[in-house]
């Protein structure tokens with residue numbers, strides 16, 4: 001039986017990567033880069049085996065050649081990963097060694113006799129393209145896919161990989177402004193042009209304070225109005241976030257913005273245009289004036 005590999009180098013996307021792989025029709029081998037807690041979490045996601053490559057002192061990227069050599073021996077039909085920088089580096093080496101095709105924005109992988117059928121999002125997420133691949137394929141998944149169910153955990157095998165390069169971290173220089181906490185925030189309040197005036201941002205701050213949330217914004221509020229630092233923008237040009245709750249006010253839901261927030265567990269949108277695209281991507285939508293709804297929500301959260 002063919003096998004599918006998943007490459008996991010972060011905690012946020014593991015369940016989505018496993019969710020796509022488990023529907024491939026193949027047994028799934030997980031290659032995890034990080035520590036034992038990450039590997040143990042992956043072990044309970046319906047996979048057949050877990051190999052842990054510990055990366056506390058060793059950079060995962062320096063193991064890429066060794067992983068590629070393993071791929072040559074095991075010939076996975078597909079290698080599934082999220083759009084994570086470390087996983088991409090390893091997948092790149094694997095793709096070269098296997099002479100594999102590479103597909104991005106992938107929502108489904110099915111391994112059939114002699115070929116693999118891959119579905120990927122196209123046309124800004126408005127269409128699904130179906131690809132047929134002969135030979136191995138490296139699949140970078142789209143955000144927001146169905147997550148694997150929890151299952152009885154398999155054993156984790158810690159594996160050592162020969163480092164092809166003497167590459168190690170010698171310093172980590174944190175941005176002088178410091179981390180703004182967005183990357184790891186559990187709750188984020190996002191704001192777009194619909195907020196109107198700069199003065200209205202205090203309404204956003206009030207809700208964020210009440211919720212214990214971080215504040216994010218759409219690109220124009222930074223680039224055109226300079227109301228926010230660049231590190232508060234989420235989307236294609238900047239960063240992706242995966243909070244449990246993302247509430248956005250006065251944002252149209254442009255694909256370049258939604259790419260950055262689609263991995264949120266729950267999205268709540270407030271917009272005065274019932275046709276705004278953001279309503280197609282949220283779990284809860286409120287049609288109305290953000291300036292009126294913000295204080296009402298803040299009050300309700302404070303009372304809760």
Ligand SMILES: Cc1cc2nc3c(=O)[nH]c(=O)nc-3n(C[C@H](O)[C@H](O)[C@H](O)COP(=O)(O)OP(=O)(O)OC[C@H]3O[C@@H](n4cnc5c(N)ncnc54)[C@H](O)[C@@H]3O)c2cc1C
Nearest residue numbers: 192193194218219235236237250251252257271272273290
């Ligand atoms: C190459 C490229 C990269 C980009 N990268 C990013 C990126 O990383 N992140 C990003 O955010 N954008 C990015 N953009 C810009 C993106 O395409 C959109 O232009 C931007 O996200 C729109 O911001 P917005 O939703 O705040 O504004 P708009 O699209 O103008 O939407 C404002 C919304 O507010 C609503 N509204 C108006 N008044 C009210 C009110 N009183 N109450 C409630 N709602 C109201 C309107 O109905 C409208 O839907 C990029 C664009 C390009 C071309």
